[in-house]
Amino acid sequence: MSTSDHCTIVICIGNELVADDAVGFEIFNRLAGCEARLEYCSVGGIDLLPMLEGETDLVVVDAVQLGALPGTIHVLPWDALPRDSSTISSHGLGLRETIEIGTTLYPGTMPEWITLVGIEGRCFNRTREFMTEAVQAAIDTAVTIIKELVARGH
Amino acid sequence: MNKTIKIDPVTRIEGHAKVFINLDDNGNLENAGLVVNELRGFEKILIGMEADRMPHITARICGVCPTAHHIAASNALDYAAGVKAPPAAMLLRELMYMGHIIHSHSLSIFVLQGPDLVMGLDADPAVRNVVGIVQANPELAKIALRLRTIGQKINEMVGGRGTHPVTSVAGGITFVLDQEKKKIIQEWITEARSMLPAVVPAVKGLLLNALDKHPAMLNDWIAPSWGLGTVMNDRVSLIEGQLRAIDETGTTMIEFGVEDYDKYLVESVVDWSYMKKVHINLDGMHEYRVGPMARMNAMRSFGTEMADAEYGEFAKLGGSPCHLTVFQTYAKLVETIWAIERADEILNDAAIWGETRVPVTFKGGRGVGHVEAPRGTLIHDYEIDENGIIRAANLIVATQQNYAIINRSIEQAAQSHVIGKSDDTALLNAVEFSIRCYDPCLSCATHAVGRMPLEIAITRGGEPVKTIRR
Numbered sequence: 001m002s003t004s005d006h007c008t009i010v011i012c013i014g015n016e017l018v019a020d021d022a023v024g025f026e027i028f029n030r031l032a033g034c035e036a037r038l039e040y041c042s043v044g045g046i047d048l049l050p051m052l053e054g055e056t057d058l059v060v061v062d063a064v065q066l067g068a069l070p071g072t073i074h075v076l077p078w079d080a081l082p083r084d085s086s087t088i089s090s091h092g093l094g095l096r097e098t099i100e101i102g103t104t105l106y107p108g109t110m111p112e113w114i115t116l117v118g119i120e121g122r123c124f125n126r127t128r129e130f131m132t133e134a135v136q137a138a139i140d141t142a143v144t145i146i147k148e149l150v151a152r153g154h
Numbered sequence: 155m156n157k158t159i160k161i162d163p164v165t166r167i168e169g170h171a172k173v174f175i176n177l178d179d180n181g182n183l184e185n186a187g188l189v190v191n192e193l194r195g196f197e198k199i200l201i202g203m204e205a206d207r208m209p210h211i212t213a214r215i216c217g218v219c220p221t222a223h224h225i226a227a228s229n230a231l232d233y234a235a236g237v238k239a240p241p242a243a244m245l246l247r248e249l250m251y252m253g254h255i256i257h258s259h260s261l262s263i264f265v266l267q268g269p270d271l272v273m274g275l276d277a278d279p280a281v282r283n284v285v286g287i288v289q290a291n292p293e294l295a296k297i298a299l300r301l302r303t304i305g306q307k308i309n310e311m312v313g314g315r316g317t318h319p320v321t322s323v324a325g326g327i328t329f330v331l332d333q334e335k336k337k338i339i340q341e342w343i344t345e346a347r348s349m350l351p352a353v354v355p356a357v358k359g360l361l362l363n364a365l366d367k368h369p370a371m372l373n374d375w376i377a378p379s380w381g382l383g384t385v386m387n388d389r390v391s392l393i394e395g396q397l398r399a400i401d402e403t404g405t406t407m408i409e410f411g412v413e414d415y416d417k418y419l420v421e422s423v424v425d426w427s428y429m430k431k432v433h434i435n436l437d438g439m440h441e442y443r444v445g446p447m448a449r450m451n452a453m454r455s456f457g458t459e460m461a462d463a464e465y466g467e468f469a470k471l472g473g474s475p476c477h478l479t480v481f482q483t484y485a486k487l488v489e490t491i492w493a494i495e496r497a498d499e500i501l502n503d504a505a506i507w508g509e510t511r512v513p514v515t516f517k518g519g520r521g522v523g524h525v526e527a528p529r530g531t532l533i534h535d536y537e538i539d540e541n542g543i544i545r546a547a548n549l550i551v552a553t554q555q556n557y558a559i560i561n562r563s564i565e566q567a568a569q570s571h572v573i574g575k576s577d578d579t580a581l582l583n584a585v586e587f588s589i590r591c592y593d594p595c596l597s598c599a600t601h602a603v604g605r606m607p608l609e610i611a612i613t614r615g616g617e618p619v620k621t622i623r624r
Contacts, residue, residue: 017196017214042217042317046261050303100285105296127195 006153008036008057009111010146013044019130020070020121023063023139027119030143036150044095049102058111059149060095061142063135064118071134072120073142075149081116113154117146172609173585175568179615186568187424187561188589200547205231205516205538206324212534212549213318221254221309222527223534224319225393229523230534231324233413235514242508243326245500246312248393249339250319250329251525252497253308255392256346258528259446259486259493260302262593263357264295267483270587271360294356297349301490304342308497311335326511339501346494354464357487361480371480374570375588378402378477379559380434380442383452384526385409390453390492392526398452399434399442404475406452407436412524415533419550431557432550441558444530445592446485451475458499461492479563479591516542527552529593553594563588585610 010031014024028040036059039051044062052058064074066082081096095116102110119142122132172189196215203211208227213220225247232239239247265284272287288295306316312329313319321329365372379402386395396409399418410418420439421430433439442448454474456462465488472481500506518540524533530552537546553560567584612619 015214015217017199040317042214042220046265046299046302049299050306097283097285101288101295104285104288104292105299127199130195 006056006113008059008150008153009039009052009055010034010036010059010061010150011039011041011044011048011051013041013060013062015042017128019123019126019128020119020132020135021063021124022128022131023119023121023135023142024061026139027061027142027146030139031146034147034150044098046098046101048095048098049106052102052106052109052111054109055111057113057115057150057153059115059117059146061117061146062095062119063121063124064116065124066118066120068120069134070120070122070132071138073138073145074116074118074120075145076116076118078114081114115149117142117149172611173564173589175564175610175612176616177612177614177619181614183565183568185561186565188557188564188594197547197549200536200544203544205234205521205536205542205544206514208534208536208544209322209324210318210320213320215549217317219254219258219527219529219532220318221251221313222525222532224313224322225251226523226525226527226532226534228322228324228327229393229412229525230521230536231514231516231523232521233523234519234521234536234538235324235516237325237512237514239326240509240512241505243510244394245503245506246327246329246331246510247322249497249500249506250309250312250322251393252493252500253305253310253312255493255528256305256490256497257302257309258305259490260298260305262528263483263486263490264298264302266590266593268298268360270590271357271364271483294352297352301346301349301353304346305493307342308339311339323511325514326509328511330510331506336501339497343494343498343501347498350460350491350494354487354491358467358484361484364480370570372478375479375563375566376477377443377479377559377563377566379562380407380440381448381451381475382434382442382444382531382555383449384524384531385453387457388453389455389457390449390489390526397524397531399436400452400475401440402475402477404451407434412533413520413522415522415524415535415550419533419555421550421554429554429557432555433558441562442555443559444526444552444555445482446489446528447476447482448530449526450485450488456488456492456496458492458495460495461488464488464491479588482591482593516540529553530555553592556592556594560589560592560594563591582610 012024012028014021016022016025031038041047066074099114119135119138121135123130175186176184178184208231209224212223212227215223268287269283310316314321314329321327381400383398384391384395385398397412398409399407401407418434418436420433420435423430434442450465454465468484468488472478516538518538521536521538524531532552533550535548536544539545564585567588609621611621
């Protein structure tokens, strides 16, 4: 696809009151002016589906726990997304599973390209003031990466 | 023999859900339980804030049940200010809340419990998941997700925002209903009603089919316990009313206003989790259940035609009171029917057009309020000074109250699947299933993308035997 006919939705996920989980919210607040439709939700999963309106590109921004050092910024294409649904709570439907459901039920509104920008976090059980320093420090870099992703398209 | 398992905070923040099963030297079960990765410190951050911000700020505790916190906080502030929100405000708060219930229960029935019902407990987890159901049954999936969306739209219109509602305030609600909004909400409710003839038999059919395949669910997966629910005007109620505690036989043991909760509900610390568990203290300590099935056990009437008829079917199959763990799903279905009918009643109640706010001032004192959250009773308790500032806060959430029963279910699963057996898959399935029936709030703190497997640690005589991971 050429860069001229892509349109992007950026969805930032995370609880703004919870230490490293708030990173998605902080990034959302710094993306103003980005050439994309911006959405925020506090928990991901199936809530994402009604937000998708046929954009070609989807960028999901969220805190992740993939075993890297805190503050590491992962830029993962669809093929590299982990399967991560929780088996014991309905809150825990993973991004990959959500998109698979959407592709089956609403193929017309599903994006062609999906990228997860994940910021590795460490502290998820304390309040906002306990955000890990390295995570805080990664916010500006992540914003730059997302803006470049949006501008470049696929 | 050494039985206390210490789980240090470093291992807890990895985002794993952990279950421990401790056996004694002879291999007999000593205890078992779920380790909850609880968000700490939330009550402390409320201290020093203006009381009137509570409905707004506490709604952000949880992305899954924001409306429950939003309304519980509003009720607590009404109490603190010594006012009663006008009838129209209570109806509009309840209308918002019914949207929330429709939305939450649809997800829980469909995403969480659907796979067990459709694929069966013994199915390979690679198949037994929500993607599998959607692919096998896309039309039902679309209806279920549409129902969820309708609930969210009602919640969003009355609450002002979807993710974190903002309209309910001390003394009433800022939402203003007009004929145009009424027409839109009515269309959503009518659409939701039209889905019931497809959804109800489908979900029931899946449940009955699962019971046929797994008779143990009817015969062994029983957890008799006390229950707690809210009642008003001789029917189940969600955002106002008296708390009613019943014993295992369904006999009412006591009814009390939420302002007396600390006389009867006792929190205690456990050494393996930050979460405090709660007992009913009435001539001894009693474990109890909250949530849809507890509400139905406490007050066996909804006051609407379809929900009451469906409750009759529920009681025929599951008993009254019902203690079948798997019937939590059916209870959610009955409440979903009721929420649609009740939303319709509220919208067409002439009282909804009345005054929606009264002025409030905080002269200092205590504010206590509650709601029945989708997963069970949620209590907010604040100390407010004469300048309207929060000086202390205590929140009791549903998962704390269900904790003892969840752990008992895990012990049952461990008894039947661990002692003398070595089938790890069956153990994982049984333990996961018993936790799933309560849909505990775990991921407020741990939703971050990444593996969140269930991990079961088994010890014998204090020594680790093995750890099983999904």
